[in-house]
Amino acid sequence: MGVDRRMNFGIVVFPGSNCDRDCYYVIKEILNQPVRFIWHQETDLNGIDCVILPGGFSYGDYLRAGAIARFSPVMSEVKEFADRGGLIVGICNGFQILTEAGLLPGALGRNKGLKFICRYVSLRVERNDTPFTTEYRRGDIIRMPIAHNEGNYYIDNPDKIRNQVVLRYYGENPNGAIDDIAGIVNERGNVFGLMPHPERCSEKILGSEDGLKIFKSIVRAL
Amino acid sequence: MKKVKLIYEGKAKRVYSTEEDDKFIIEFKDSATAFDGLKKAEIQGKGEANCAISSKIFELLTIKGVRNHYIERLNEREMLVRSVKIFPIEVIIRNRVAGSMAKRLGLEEGRKLEKPILEFCYKSDELHDPMINEDHISALGLASPEELITIKDMSLKTNQILIEFFKLCHLDLVDMKFEFGKDSSGEIYLADEISPDTCRLWELGTTESWDKDRFRRDLGGVEEAYNEVKKRVLETPVESKTRILIRLKQGILDAQGSVILNALKSLGFNEVLEVRVGKLLEIKLDRKVDEAGRIERMCRELLANPVMEDYEWEWIEE
Numbered sequence: 339m340g341v342d343r344r345m346n347f348g349i350v351v352f353p354g355s356n357c358d359r360d361c362y363y364v365i366k367e368i369l370n371q372p373v374r375f376i377w378h379q380e381t382d383l384n385g386i387d388c389v390i391l392p393g394g395f396s397y398g399d400y401l402r403a404g405a406i407a408r409f410s411p412v413m414s415e416v417k418e419f420a421d422r423g424g425l426i427v428g429i430c431n432g433f434q435i436l437t438e439a440g441l442l443p444g445a446l447g448r449n450k451g452l453k454f455i456c457r458y459v460s461l462r463v464e465r466n467d468t469p470f471t472t473e474y475r476r477g478d479i480i481r482m483p484i485a486h487n488e489g490n491y492y493i494d495n496p497d498k499i500r501n502q503v504v505l506r507y508y509g510e511n512p513n514g515a516i517d518d519i520a521g522i523v524n525e526r527g528n529v530f531g532l533m534p535h536p537e538r539c540s541e542k543i544l545g546s547e548d549g550l551k552i553f554k555s556i557v558r559a560l
Numbered sequence: 561m562k563k564v565k566l567i568y569e570g571k572a573k574r575v576y577s578t579e580e581d582d583k584f585i586i587e588f589k590d591s592a593t594a595f596d597g598l599k600k601a602e603i604q605g606k607g608e609a610n611c612a613i614s615s616k617i618f619e620l621l622t623i624k625g626v627r628n629h630y631i632e633r634l635n636e637r638e639m640l641v642r643s644v645k646i647f648p649i650e651v652i653i654r655n656r657v658a659g660s661m662a663k664r665l666g667l668e669e670g671r672k673l674e675k676p677i678l679e680f681c682y683k684s685d686e687l688h689d690p691m692i693n694e695d696h697i698s699a700l701g702l703a704s705p706e707e708l709i710t711i712k713d714m715s716l717k718t719n720q721i722l723i724e725f726f727k728l729c730h731l732d733l734v735d736m737k738f739e740f741g742k743d744s745s746g747e748i749y750l751a752d753e754i755s756p757d758t759c760r761l762w763e764l765g766t767t768e769s770w771d772k773d774r775f776r777r778d779l780g781g782v783e784e785a786y787n788e789v790k791k792r793v794l795e796t797p798v799e800s801k802t803r804i805l806i807r808l809k810q811g812i813l814d815a816q817g818s819v820i821l822n823a824l825k826s827l828g829f830n831e832v833l834e835v836r837v838g839k840l841l842e843i844k845l846d847r848k849v850d851e852a853g854r855i856e857r858m859c860r861e862l863l864a865n866p867v868m869e870d871y872e873w874e875w876i877e878e
Contacts, residue, residue, distance in 0.1 A: 405862065409862075445867035452819060492867065492868050514813065
């Protein structure tokens with residue numbers, strides 16, 4: 339990866355987002371890429387190449403996780419950005435928002451065990467031909483932490499999105515997600531949602547660097 | 561929905577059959593008569609006013625749980641209603657002494673009655689709608705005793721609802737006339753219209769008429785009165801409540817439901833086969849009925865996630 343690559347990241351901050359600073363840190367301090375926060379009431383995505391919807395509890399998860407955040411002013415811009423082919427990553431609550439907003443298919447329901455789960459899980463990389471996963475090899479088994487109460491991915495017809503699955507839980511399915519789905523892209527391949535937190539495993543000192551490749555892949559996609 | 565055939569023409573309305581057997585169209589006319597047709601006139605805008613007033617009041621009654629024949633307003637002068645067979649009885653309900661009661665009993669108009677009075681008249685133009693009692697009704701088979709009980713209950717309930725509603729319009733509901741009908745399955749519906757033609761409405765706290773008495777008694781300002789009542793009725797918000805139930809779709813594992821099922825079984829409730837947990841929302845609105853489609857939209861666009869949840873909703877009757 340060349341040092342002269344400059345990928346402009348924008349991290350959307352909703353009331354209740356709490357992984358926004360972690361993402362910012364990884365992009366700014368580890369990858370040395372330009373990044374700025376985008377308050378949910380802003381509507382200016384000018385100059386942004388990749389939008390990140392971070393994890394957290396936007397609007398307290400009222401009604402359903404992600405259900406209210408989808409009406410934030412920034413979201414109509416995010417939709418247009420997706421239509422123009424811009425890269426979007428939704429992590430955890432960000433994934434929930436993307437499904438609620440209709441930018442990704444399916445929905446995230448309550449964990450099968452009814453508990454909030456916060457621990458490392460094993461994942462299998464199903465696709466490395468997306469702008470978010472080129473740094474992996476297909477079939478790689480990686481480890482990332484999850485931290486969610488609603489990660490039980492559901493879609494009425496999983497066959498329809500079989501080719502859009504990017505990450506699957508490997509070994510054990512922690513939340514009951516259909517077909518072990520942990521992360522998917524849209525048909526066009528420019529919108530990615532995943533329940534695990536790559537920003538929490540992007541430095542050796544934190545126990546794993548497996549997540550960093552997601553951000554590196556995005557930079558490389560430029 | 562198209563009008564097919566004129567099946568009845570009265571003093572103030574025409575009733576048409578439609579392409580569907582169970583629906584009629586009522587057209588409100590501007591003409592008015594009083595004193596058994598001795599006095600006649602055209603009142604500009606009366607048809608439109610009565611159509612609008614009746615529609616809004618029937619919508620209110622539907623929210624409050626009074627079954628009535630109204631389905632929807634089609635245009636300025638026409639409403640679509642359920643086709644019912646009208647009982648040959650006029651029901652009059654009185655909250656204050658006025659009109660024929662004052663004359664008959666030599667009482668002063670305006671006296672507040674201790675409780676509402678129900679009167680019945682036999683619908684017959686030739687006989688000038690003579691007053692009858694409950695024995696006449698059952699002995700002559702005009703309505704069965706059970707039907708009469710329903711009619712009386714519905715009349716009293718409607719009266720109570722409309723006293724409150726008209727108070728919000730700053731109007732005093734002095735008395736009014738109802739007609740009832742039944743459908744092919746025997747279900748009883750409040751029918752006809754509810755308007756200044758069928759209600760005596762006074763400015764609250766006075767004896768100033770805002771109804772057909774302005775025409776009957778040559779008080780002037782007849783058109784203005786109908787329009788004023790229309791304006792007040794339409795401007796008065798009708799609060800309604802809806803209850804929305806959201807549940808996971810059948811076939812999706814309801815983990816909470818399974819845990820509760822197990823807990824119930826461990827308490828010895830072995831008869832429990834399945835538990836589904838849902839969300840119940842109660843929403844208060846400032847209007848209703850013609851806006852029903854909007855509740856569907858609220859469910860689809862926000863309240864339920866259609867990927868994994870089903871919803872159902874109903875009006876809460878008070």
